[in-house]
Amino acid sequence: MPRASRRRGNAARRHADTVRFVLFEAPPAGLEFHRLARASALSPHQVRSGLAALKDEATSKGWPPLICNRADGYQLGTEPAALEAYARQVVSEKLTQFRRFITGTVSPHAAAHPNDKRIRHIVAQLNSIESTLDLIASARPNPPGGGRTASPSGPRAHVWRLLSSCAGAAIPPTPPTPNGR
Template identity: 80%
Template sequence: MPRASRRRGEAAQRHADTLRFVLFEARPAGLLFPQLVRASDLSPSQVRSGLACLRDVIASDGWPPLIWTRENGYQLGTEPAALEAHERAVVNEKLTEFRRFITGTVAPHAAAHPNDKWVRHIVAQLNSIESTLDLIATA
């Protein structure tokens, strides 16, 4: 019998409920990770598991989004400007991650095996993803 994902297990769901309550109490301010650990009385591992589960629950139930900023930490239900800033930061982070993957792994693979069907396919797809993320980041 396969084990249930830690992100969707009963314990993670209890931790997510605790974190949601703590974050609603802190609104409109956010909580940094150490503050979230102290306020929830959960361990750092339990907070990470609860945050992952909370993101899943938020997505499935249509609740206000959970965002993180360096200045304010974790927040629920923020204003549109904060949501846009968070989305731009995530897109820029993913764009950097993709570019490093392309230049550090895929490009050397393509140089070593230029006639490989797989590498031609992945280069085309990743270039498309990079272009799309770049358009979003600069919009």
């Protein structure tokens, strides 16, 4: 991934526009990286720079988000199901990286200093983050109609029951502040 300063440069923005134009011409199939480079007539480095800049600019300019999967390659996603699948894929990848960080770096450090209060606090916080990412990655997608599914059974059934009970709870309105807001 190019540095932030290079993603914001004029060249990166030009490459992002070229990549976006090529991807607009490619729907709904998407393009693999080497085909994207060939279709845009950019070098692989320029395509990577353009993709990074495009990811940064897409939200601020109201463009459809850039998604990538192994089956279809790079594409501009507009379908909610494709966006949700991409988000789950990214969360799953980050969860794997995070678990490797915990087991490879943090756990040996914690084992070397078991009585350090700061290390215990860091381990507790990282375990909390890991469980949250795991919950997001293992959650079932919403059905196409957007309605709720039947409550699941299995090891995560209690989490689903808790989340569904919280979703239906009424949240009391907050009282107005002295300035009326």
